[in-house]
Amino acid sequence: MRGVKEALPEFVFVFRHLPLSKTYCSERLKTYCKTLGFTVTPHQLRHSCATLLLNSGAPVLTVQTLLGHKWVDTTLGYARLYDGTVAVDYYGAMAEIERRQALPEDRRAAPLEIGQLIALVDSLRAGALNASQNEAVRQLRAGIVALAEREKLDQVVKVPPSGENYLTGESSLANNAI
Secondary structure, three states, X not given: OOOOHHHOOOOOOEEOOEEOOOOHHHHXXXXXXXXXXXXXXXXXXXHHHHHHHHHXXXXXXXXXXXXXXXXXXXXXXXXXXXXXXXXXXXXXXXXXXXXXXXXXXXXXXXXXXXXXXXXXXXHHOOOOOXXXXXXXXXXXXXXXXXXXXXXXXXXXXXXXXXXXXXXXOOEOOHHHOO
């Protein structure tokens, strides 16, 4: 809170005109849990909050500050990242590395066809994505299809059947034939 120190209240969190005790939230949580028939601790809520913030894209240093941790390692150990979050970060970093290392002739490669783009977007669905990432993939696919329809392409846009690699044309199912 900002203002003249003398004009500010002594306590920020009060209940019935008295400052909250150190155990107030914990006791209230226990009461609600007992009524609802499950158990959760303030520490579990803190852990869940940190995990949700990190998986939603909040910078680690911001979460560290919110939690009051002195060391960022404490914050990183506090929250688990979902596989989808790790995968997005990994592929984003790898794309940047590949872009930086690409030779000039690699940068002028022909753009992918609509069918190839749709196949790549569909491959994203195979990973562990959260709800907002799933929605982004759905919108991306719908946008590509809409562009293809708008351009009135002469070729039929086909998504390869599962088990076939669109880019190489090889079928992993054919190799397993009896």
